[in-house]
Amino acid sequence: MNLRKAKIGQAVKVVSLEAEGSLRRRLMDMGITKGVILVIKKVAPFGDPLEITVRGYELSIRKSDAEKILVEAVDNNG
Amino acid sequence: MDKKIKIGLVGNPNSGKTTMYNALTGSNQYVGNWPGVTVEKKEARLKKHKDAILTDLPGIYSLSTFTIEEIVTRDFLLDDEVDVIINIVDATNIERNLYLTTQLLEIGKPVIIALNLIDVATKRNDFIDVDKLSTLLGVPVVVASALKNQGLSEIIDKAIELAEDKKTPKVLKYSLRTAKAIEDIKELIESDSQFEGIHLLDKDQLLIEKYNLKENEKYINIIKKYENDKMTDSETAIVEERYDIIEKIVKETVKKNLGKKSTTEKIDKIITNRFLALPIFILIMFIVYYISITTIGDMTIGLMEYLIGDLLGGGVDNLFKNWGVASWVNSLVVDGIIGGVGAVLVFVPQLAILFLFLSVLEDSGYMARVAFIMDRLFRKFGLSGKSFIPMLIGTGCSVPAIMASRTIENEKERRMTIILTPFIPCGAKLPVFALFIGAFFGPFASVSMYLLGIFVAIISGIVLKKLKYFKGDPTPFIMELPDYRLPSVKNTLSHLWDKVKGFLIKAGTIIFVASTIIWFLQSFSWSMQMVDAEDSILASIGRFIAPIFSPLGFGNWQSTVAVITGMLAKEQVVATFGVLMNVDVSSLPAQISTIFTPISGYSFMAFILLAAPCLAAIGATKKEMITTKATILTVLFQTMVAYIVSLVIYQVGTLFINNKGLVITIIICLLILSVAIYTFVNSRRKKNAGSSCSGCGCKC
Numbered sequence: 001m002n003l004r005k006a007k008i009g010q011a012v013k014v015v016s017l018e019a020e021g022s023l024r025r026r027l028m029d030m031g032i033t034k035g036v037i038l039v040i041k042k043v044a045p046f047g048d049p050l051e052i053t054v055r056g057y058e059l060s061i062r063k064s065d066a067e068k069i070l071v072e073a074v075d076n077n078g
Numbered sequence: 079m080d081k082k083i084k085i086g087l088v089g090n091p092n093s094g095k096t097t098m099y100n101a102l103t104g105s106n107q108y109v110g111n112w113p114g115v116t117v118e119k120k121e122a123r124l125k126k127h128k129d130a131i132l133t134d135l136p137g138i139y140s141l142s143t144f145t146i147e148e149i150v151t152r153d154f155l156l157d158d159e160v161d162v163i164i165n166i167v168d169a170t171n172i173e174r175n176l177y178l179t180t181q182l183l184e185i186g187k188p189v190i191i192a193l194n195l196i197d198v199a200t201k202r203n204d205f206i207d208v209d210k211l212s213t214l215l216g217v218p219v220v221v222a223s224a225l226k227n228q229g230l231s232e233i234i235d236k237a238i239e240l241a242e243d244k245k246t247p248k249v250l251k252y253s254l255r256t257a258k259a260i261e262d263i264k265e266l267i268e269s270d271s272q273f274e275g276i277h278l279l280d281k282d283q284l285l286i287e288k289y290n291l292k293e294n295e296k297y298i299n300i301i302k303k304y305e306n307d308k309m310t311d312s313e314t315a316i317v318e319e320r321y322d323i324i325e326k327i328v329k330e331t332v333k334k335n336l337g338k339k340s341t342t343e344k345i346d347k348i349i350t351n352r353f354l355a356l357p358i359f360i361l362i363m364f365i366v367y368y369i370s371i372t373t374i375g376d377m378t379i380g381l382m383e384y385l386i387g388d389l390l391g392g393g394v395d396n397l398f399k400n401w402g403v404a405s406w407v408n409s410l411v412v413d414g415i416i417g418g419v420g421a422v423l424v425f426v427p428q429l430a431i432l433f434l435f436l437s438v439l440e441d442s443g444y445m446a447r448v449a450f451i452m453d454r455l456f457r458k459f460g461l462s463g464k465s466f467i468p469m470l471i472g473t474g475c476s477v478p479a480i481m482a483s484r485t486i487e488n489e490k491e492r493r494m495t496i497i498l499t500p501f502i503p504c505g506a507k508l509p510v511f512a513l514f515i516g517a518f519f520g521p522f523a524s525v526s527m528y529l530l531g532i533f534v535a536i537i538s539g540i541v542l543k544k545l546k547y548f549k550g551d552p553t554p555f556i557m558e559l560p561d562y563r564l565p566s567v568k569n570t571l572s573h574l575w576d577k578v579k580g581f582l583i584k585a586g587t588i589i590f591v592a593s594t595i596i597w598f599l600q601s602f603s604w605s606m607q608m609v610d611a612e613d614s615i616l617a618s619i620g621r622f623i624a625p626i627f628s629p630l631g632f633g634n635w636q637s638t639v640a641v642i643t644g645m646l647a648k649e650q651v652v653a654t655f656g657v658l659m660n661v662d663v664s665s666l667p668a669q670i671s672t673i674f675t676p677i678s679g680y681s682f683m684a685f686i687l688l689a690a691p692c693l694a695a696i697g698a699t700k701k702e703m704i705t706t707k708a709t710i711l712t713v714l715f716q717t718m719v720a721y722i723v724s725l726v727i728y729q730v731g732t733l734f735i736n737n738k739g740l741v742i743t744i745i746i747c748l749l750i751l752s753v754a755i756y757t758f759v760n761s762r763r764k765k766n767a768g769s770s771c772s773g774c775g776c777k778c
Contacts, residue, residue: 005421017314019722022144022554023269023417023554024313025140025142025144025215025229025313025317026144026487026554026556027556028313028314028317028318029139029140029142029177030174030556030558031174031177031315031321032313033317033318033321034314034563036316036321036504042346042350042450043350043352044307044350044450044453044454045350045351045352045353045355045356045451046354046453046454046455048449048453048454049450049453049454049463049555051346051350051450052557053423054174055173055174056171056174056334057558057559058346058558058560059341059556059559060450060453060463060556060558060559061554061555061556061561062554062555063451064232065301065554065556065732067239075357
């Protein structure tokens with residue numbers, strides 16, 4: 001599944017990035033790489049963007065960009 | 079010592095870099111808590127080592143070449159004669175901060191790590207093994223808190239020691255394949271720079287151009303082989319290896335206390351809550367402007383008017399009359415200088431309060447949340463949530479606002495933000511509104527100016543988006559939400575003083591000189607006789623230009639002159655009226671009502687609000703737009719918008735007063751017409767959409 005479909009509060013593991021070019025690079029620079037654990041914290045009041053926790057800090061990305069991050073579910077303890 | 083030591087201060091946005099810079103150099107740099115405060119590099123001597131120069135560089139996440147800040151920092155570190163790099167690492171966010179560190183270690187210059195915000199990390203009960211961190215990275219690590227003046231002298235001593243030893247860090251341990259590919263590239267370009275080797279493996283466009291490798295077969299083959307071996311593209315492979323290395327280091331050195339929720343998390347539960355976020359934002363903005371403009375602002379204006387107009391102006395007038403000073407000198411000093419500069423100074427306390435609130439908002443971390451909340455709305459007219467930060471700062475002053483637009487990565491979005499930001503009423507426009515509100519309207523007129531500014535910015539955004547240049551897909555919005563921090567009193571006050579100082583300097587220089595010139599031009603005729611203002615040089619210039627403004631309702635020469643002098647600085651509009659009306663500050667509103675009607679007054683306010691910003695803001699625009707052509711187009715666009723809006727306000731307003739029935743009829747007709755057009759266009763669009771995606775199976 002992609003990150004957009006992940007539930008709020010659910011921990012997910014990044015499988016791959018489908019984004020290309022500068023978006024791909026920016027996401028990776030910010031620490032979204034294969035194998036990293038992400039948690040969706042919340043959705044902004046108007047329904048977009050998302051707030052996610054990655055590598056111990058909070059990052060905001062739009063749903064349309066989140067769609068390009070493929071993830072798989074992990075249990076919340078992992 | 080024959081040569082000064084040059085130190086570069088590098089770190090992630092929001093790692094406390096500027097606070098560190100201020101603490102080390104004693105200068106009052108602009109500090110804020112949103113990503114990307116330092117938009118260009120700043121230099122200063124160190125407080126305790128006068129032979130060392132510290133350069134504050136923009137905060138960056140990576141040394142790639144996607145943003146202006148990254149390029150500025152990169153160029154400086156690679157080309158300039160930097161002797162040593164101080165890398166600020168946020169102790170509360172080590173993992174991502176070290177990503178930049180891994181790149182800095184490859185530059186080939188001595189690096190020292192300042193583990194900043196250690197006090198915050200300690201308070202959270204995070205444990206960091208500093209010695210081990212230093213060993214694993216192969217560079218000195220010093221714990222510090224810039225805010226609490228902790229560890230600063232140790233950092234500097236170590237940095238200077240390193241600069242003298244020229245001890246460069248050892249190379250990070252990449253996988254065998256990566257290391258081999260880097261070596262192959264270094265051999266190919268005959269360079270021993272690890273930085274160039276790895277960034278070429280990373281397909282860095284600037285370096286590929288430098289070595290003319292675009293069609294070099296050997297280079298292409300090295301990359302191809304590497305990507306085949308790694309089964310992914312080389313950029314991804316390298317980023318992943320960097321983070322792998324970092325993860326290992328962090329695992330061995332950092333133990334985060336994940337037990338309790340952080341304060342930031344608790345605050346965000348409320349501040350960015352689905353239902354509360356918007357009301358809270360509106361409430362905060364309302365409180366800020368209510369307090370700084372009406373309550374405390376009003377009180378201080380009354381006090382300042384008394385101090386400057388009655389006490390100072392009246393006193394000097396009496397004194398000069400007693401001394402028998404020539405009447406023209408008396409007029410120059412009392413009407414020209416005290417009248418002009420005084421009209422502006424009256425508003426200083428009010429602006430100081432406004433600036434104080436804005437700087438607290440900036441330092442606290444709230445700005446990034448506002449961008450987060452507003453992104454969805456702003457995208458509708460071609461901007462992103464990041465554009466909101468410049469606009470909010472623009473309520474204080476357009477100059478820092480325009481400069482703040484640099485954090486917007488996409489050029490189209492950045493330019494659009496620069497064009498639209500001056501539509502938001504800046505602090506210097508408030509005195510103009512206050513003057514007319516005093517003459518004609520209640521405080522609601524001031525609120526309506528903000529609404530008008532926002533409305534015009536939105537409409538202009540939608541219109542500009544239709545232009546070919548601004549078309550295009552929305553760009554990604556990837557923004558860090560920094561931890562909330564309690565703004566330090568020292569930072570806030572120095573921040574505030576910086577802005578008030580700028581305002582006072584302007585009052586003392588531009589406005590002082592302009593007021594004197596205006597006094598001269600309005601006191602003398604072309605034949606250098608002292609005359610009434612009506613027959614002065616200024617009146618004749620004003621009358622010549624005035625017809626342009628007649629359709630807007632203020633075709634009198636005084637307001638024409640005020641519009642022109644307003645180009646120097648918006649506060650000058652009030653100062654000009656002060657000089658021209660020849661009255662003290664407190665009776666100015668009454669005088670204004672003799673040359674304006676409420677409608678022409680409102681039209682004038684709208685024109686001042688929207689027309690070309692002051693010289694300083696135009697200068698900032700030029701700096702960001704780079705070309706003169708773009709700058710002129712921007713200023714022309716803004717002035718044209720101002721003219722049209724004022725024209726509509728005045729003409730419709732006048733018509734309405736003279737002929738209510740007719741206007742209401744016209745408005746209703748227009749409404750019906752626009753609804754009809756909208757429905758028509760929409761139905762056509764739906765039709766087109768329906769035909770183009772037939773068979774896709776989705777519900778259009």
